[in-house]
Amino acid sequence: MKLVLASRSPRREKLLLEAGYDVDVQPADVDECRLECESPRAYVLRLARAKAAAVEFPRKVVIGADTVVLIDGLVLGKPTDRSDATRMLGLLAGRTHTVLSGVAVICDGDVLDGVEETRVTFAPLEMQEIVWYASTGEPDDKAGAYGIQGIGSRFIERIEGSYTNVVGLPLALVHRFIRQIRSVPLGTR
Numbered sequence: 001m002k003l004v005l006a007s008r009s010p011r012r013e014k015l016l017l018e019a020g021y022d023v024d025v026q027p028a029d030v031d032e033c034r035l036e037c038e039s040p041r042a043y044v045l046r047l048a049r050a051k052a053a054a055v056e057f058p059r060k061v062v063i064g065a066d067t068v069v070l071i072d073g074l075v076l077g078k079p080t081d082r083s084d085a086t087r088m089l090g091l092l093a094g095r096t097h098t099v100l101s102g103v104a105v106i107c108d109g110d111v112l113d114g115v116e117e118t119r120v121t122f123a124p125l126e127m128q129e130i131v132w133y134a135s136t137g138e139p140d141d142k143a144g145a146y147g148i149q150g151i152g153s154r155f156i157e158r159i160e161g162s163y164t165n166v167v168g169l170p171l172a173l174v175h176r177f178i179r180q181i182r183s184v185p186l187g188t189r
Helices: 010-018 040-054 082-092 127-135 151-155 163-167 171-183
Strands: 002-005 022-025 061-071 074-076 096-107 110-122 156-160
Touching: 002 010, 010 022, 010 163, 010 171, 040 061, 040 096, 040 110, 061 082, 061 171, 074 082, 082 127, 096 163, 096 171, 110 163, 110 171, 127 151, 151 156, 163 171
Parallel strands: 002 022, 002 061
Antiparallel strands: 061 074, 061 096, 096 110, 110 156
16 A cells, blocks of 8 residues: 655655655645644644645545644744754753644545644753754754754653654554554545
8 A cells, every 4th residue: 555645754754664654755735824823733733634635645545744842832843044943942952842743644535633742851952052953954844943863862861752753753643543544444434
């Protein structure tokens, strides 16, 4: 079975390939602006659903996902520039934050979706470390301005929950949804 990934994220594609899935990438073109008064959970779930629905193919399993970082009530998406990455990393340094990923799996109109939550604790960082890491470019396209699977791993003291969620796609949740959506005859949900 070939999956369709409605995402430009090379990390999501890599996670699926490494987990043994056959994947076609079809990036979704959706407005990713957060709605006024929208909770972070509702936001990532809405975007995951919209991405999967935007590229739905007959008789194929389509996966949509979106990830954000939460700290002090702030939603941190991808940084707009290196200065923004430095600001975000300063907020995370020496503290625990939450990573939320919304996931939607669609096949012929059947939809399964949910939100995965993981808590991540950063080591205390000096400003020179933050500026250096931001300058590596690794934070540029990542929610919260860090990659747990790359250079940023040196700053992570602890995680509670799904590691792959922090990378950008909670694989156990995705696998459960794929199993469920394939076990039900199409159109009977």
